[in-house]
Amino acid sequence: MVRAIADKVVAGVRLDRADGLALFRSNDLTGIGLLADAVNRARHGRVVTFAANQHINPTNVCVLRKTCVFCGYARLPKEAGAYRYTLDQVLAEAAHAADGLTKEFHIVGGLDMQAGLEYYTTMFRALKANFPHVHIKALTAVEIAHLARIEKMSWRDVLIALREAGLDTMPGGGAETFSAAVRETIANKKLAGADYIGVHRTAHELGIRSNCTMLYGHVETLEDRMEHFEMLRTLQDETGGFLAFIPLAYHPDDNALGETLGRQGTATSGVDDLKMLAVGRLFLHNFAHIKTHWIMVTTALSQIALSYGVNDLEGTVVREKIYHAVGAHTAQAMSLDEILKLIRGAGRVPAERDSFYQVLRRFDDAPVPTPEPVGA
Numbered sequence: 001m002v003r004a005i006a007d008k009v010v011a012g013v014r015l016d017r018a019d020g021l022a023l024f025r026s027n028d029l030t031g032i033g034l035l036a037d038a039v040n041r042a043r044h045g046r047v048v049t050f051a052a053n054q055h056i057n058p059t060n061v062c063v064l065r066k067t068c069v070f071c072g073y074a075r076l077p078k079e080a081g082a083y084r085y086t087l088d089q090v091l092a093e094a095a096h097a098a099d100g101l102t103k104e105f106h107i108v109g110g111l112d113m114q115a116g117l118e119y120y121t122t123m124f125r126a127l128k129a130n131f132p133h134v135h136i137k138a139l140t141a142v143e144i145a146h147l148a149r150i151e152k153m154s155w156r157d158v159l160i161a162l163r164e165a166g167l168d169t170m171p172g173g174g175a176e177t178f179s180a181a182v183r184e185t186i187a188n189k190k191l192a193g194a195d196y197i198g199v200h201r202t203a204h205e206l207g208i209r210s211n212c213t214m215l216y217g218h219v220e221t222l223e224d225r226m227e228h229f230e231m232l233r234t235l236q237d238e239t240g241g242f243l244a245f246i247p248l249a250y251h252p253d254d255n256a257l258g259e260t261l262g263r264q265g266t267a268t269s270g271v272d273d274l275k276m277l278a279v280g281r282l283f284l285h286n287f288a289h290i291k292t293h294w295i296m297v298t299t300a301l302s303q304i305a306l307s308y309g310v311n312d313l314e315g316t317v318v319r320e321k322i323y324h325a326v327g328a329h330t331a332q333a334m335s336l337d338e339i340l341k342l343i344r345g346a347g348r349v350p351a352e353r354d355s356f357y358q359v360l361r362r363f364d365d366a367p368v369p370t371p372e373p374v375g376a
Contacts (some may be wrong), residue, residue, distance in 0.1 A: 069333025281309025
């Protein structure tokens with residue numbers, strides 16, 4: 001089956017849902033990886049990019065605290081551990097960027113009724129004033145829709161206001177899995193999948209590019225995954241506005257869904273993690289970039305993923321909170337030296353990129369090792 005799918009890929013024929021399902025069900029992980037790697041290398045060679053980015057999570061207060069059962073980060077306003085940064089606190093956390101090395105702020109948080117449009121426009125203007133060299137990638141489609149609802153504005157008008165304040169691009173979080181049945185189980189009051197697509201379509205129409213994601217490894221079926229892939233691919237056909245696809249592995253610790261499912265630790269297997277990336281590369285042929293999120297799947301797995309269709313690695317991060325609140329046991333940041341070692345260890349050439357995936361500098365100053373053949 002993988003050979004037949006490979007013939008379609010070589011011929012430039014778009015894969016269909018049946019092909020995607022066959023890849024997920026196949027036990028030929030090596031064959032799938034080789035195919036995805038060939039497609040990736042034809043497009044990007046041996047270069048693997050990363051960003052010098054910093055995550056800022058300004059509030060964990062969230063109206064969906066009780067209904068997004070996979071989340072361990074959110075808090076109710078008066079619950080222990082709840083916080084909302086003041087502008088001074090945001091700027092203090094962002095101060096790391098004063099070294100001139102940080103190129104991107106990745107800003108996401110909870111759906112906080114007291115953090116409206118003015119909260120974010122003021123924040124973005126202050127960040128741009130203090131760190132004009134830093135790109136602002138901020139607010140998921142769910143957060144945009146939340147702001148539109150509480151301000152009684154359209155998605156478009158909210159996005160225009162944020163863009164004028166300094167928003168450059170959007171992250172892809174909040175997609176979870178688009179299936180209505182899955183969302184009913186894991187996030188029954190969250191923005192519907194079609195509306196997630198609608199917010200991103202609106203952003204793309206305004207020239208705001210974005211990433212997209214899929215949370216996997218919880219209650220979704222393989223058919224649900226393929227429905228999700230198809231919806232993303234269709235919007236990319238329409239707008240070309242997605243920069244990268246980033247699969248996100250579900251973590252069951254410290255959240256209600258994990259307790260219900262009786263799971264602890266890592267919910268996904270390494271095989272499943274690699275298949276998600278490889279099938280993403282093969283099915284989402286109209287996406288230039290597939291990213292591995294080392295925070296969620298470990299640096300070791302992400303290194304292997306560089307041979308499974310991946311051309312981008314989550315960057316320096318500085319301090320990540322959301323996934324560590326649900327049991328991620330990885331570090332909260334990676335140094336430049338660690339990133340270079342990881343990429344070179346996979347036999348690839350590291351390159352720092354900007355937020356639009358344009359290479360800023362390649363690190364060819366050290367020899368790139370050639371992986372030894374199996375059994376050598």
